[in-house]
Amino acid sequence: MKSAREVQTLGKKPDERGHFGIFGGRFVPETLMEALRELTRTYRMLKRNTKFQLELKHYLSTYAGRPTPLYEAKNLSAVLGRNLRIFLKREDLCHTGAHKINNTIGQGLLARYLGKKRIIAETGAGQHGVAAATAARLFNLECDVFMGSEDMKRQALNVYKMNLLGARVIPVHSGAKTLKDATNEAIRDWVTHVDTTHYLLGSVVGPHPYPMIVRDFQSVIGRETKAQFKKVARTSPDYLIACVGGGSNAIGFFHPFLEERVKLIGIEAAGKGLNTSKHAASLRKGTIGVLHGMKSFVLQDREGQVQLAHSISAGLDYPSVGPEHAFLKETGRVRYESATDEDALYGFHILTLLEGIMPALEPAHAIGYLVRRARSFPRGSKIAICLSGRGDKDLDVVRKFKVKIPGAPSS
């Protein structure tokens, strides 16, 4: 059991050098160290700068569409029974269709304060790439997005969107040609153009200060949820559930609740099953390692070579996880569970049919988990789920699989 004091300091991480317990830190080529130090200095200053915070708030409300609603899913609750009350934090209603924009607006603004004229980003499914390209338009920055050549084929529509937004999408042919390799390539570009370029990292991963910065920009999700919950339900939630790939929506959702009596559950992608090699459950199946400048849990083989992750949802398809999640797992503050590809598809259909909301396949893992495990929650529990994005981008995948939903209207 954690002491009261430990619980009180959970939300105060990382330390000066970017460590969350033994995780995090800065494991990068020396060329980047000065840029990371400068970024940390500037960010700490802006965090307390009223003008910056007001400007950020302005863009989040007038441009990104915040606050997003907290919706009580009464149809889903009724089907699950046991007087459960399910609430959905509707990040799917953000501009560009996912929570990613919270971070890209924040860092776009940050890039402007840093005096950098160019941003670069890595992307897997293209959601962060589109959000970064969008922020680049908003703040008039040049934008290059690195994307694995395999992913470019699978996500052609998002590549087209980025092109329309005036971003250059640079195909990455090295390694496995997916997100992990796109991230390597973005870091290599940053090493080369560090004077003029800001690296707009898309998740709570990478070297310090990124896990901290991205978490802070995403924490707006949890802060709003807390206030809205008080208003709607006149109390706090009992459970928060969010999906975890790199982990940015989950950290943003959880962080304002870390020091409160709310149970937190992170859902990793179990792909075809945790007992196969085709999953993305770095926290549950990975071992401690160093990737992309951070120490965290990593899916790796016996020689310490990083392995490929697999998930039906490209957004969870990452062989590591943010260091703060690693820390929250080790301290026991957050429980990490998993949901398979099949669970996610089931979650997608059930939410679509019951509530008329098509979730992205990432949060569909959280829905699928909830539906499967509904009976394990105490009667009358109030459960909030972070619906981190909308499902339009995944329809081609969904279409390929037939899923039987009992009691669904026949099509």
Added chain:
Amino acid sequence: MNNRLTQTLRSANRNGKKLFCAYVTLGFPRLSVTEALLPVLEKAGVDILELGFPFSDPLADGPTIQFASEAAIKQKVRLQHAFHLIRKLRKKGFRIPVLLFSYLNPVMHYGISQTLRQLRQSGFDGLIVPDLPPEEGRMWEPWFKRHQLSLVYLVAPTTPAKRIREIANRSSGFVYYVSLKGVTGSRRALPLDLKRKLKTVKQNTRKPVLVGFGVSNEKQARAISEVADGVIVGSAIVSRLKRGEKAIQSVRSFVSGLVRSIR
């Protein structure tokens, strides 16, 4: 600290000799080629050898070493192979200092203390870890001392003077100066202000400074050695290893030329 590396550095310093350090990827194109190549490099006049261990995510490396790493991983190269190879060569009289060049993850996964013990026992003299800055390396420095292994830190063109002093202070053996902002790989031209920057580095440390990244021909090597204590060449050697049967011959004449150019 007393090992082959520190001895080589001390004697070079006494004689005013410029040092040539060669990098090759272990197991590229095959383990047997690496084994045949190392004695050839020694004979060609190489003073220090960096044996690169392949990693799946080499974020400080350009296309040449990325390619070599991928190829070596496909052959299932393991850290054990590095230990076996150097132990075998030492028995056959291979004398020059050898540093393992590895990203942190494979070494950490093997176990730092286990790695250091085996490196020492098999005849290595130190380690270069491109993604380990001194802040994170500090806790392991005493272990290196215990095993008489050098932990070489890197200094970059973006490193401020105060930090150069700190890094150089902590770096064991020599200071690895990264010539340019970017990844490894041959460059037609090195930065115009390289000599000026190198002078700044030299002013901030009495340790030998060796320069790597981008160095790929005799002219560059000669120019750098006028200011620095030596040069490190990697990608330009590794790219010649792709030349099939003529690979070793081609590396031999290339390296001999480079060595002559700095002496």
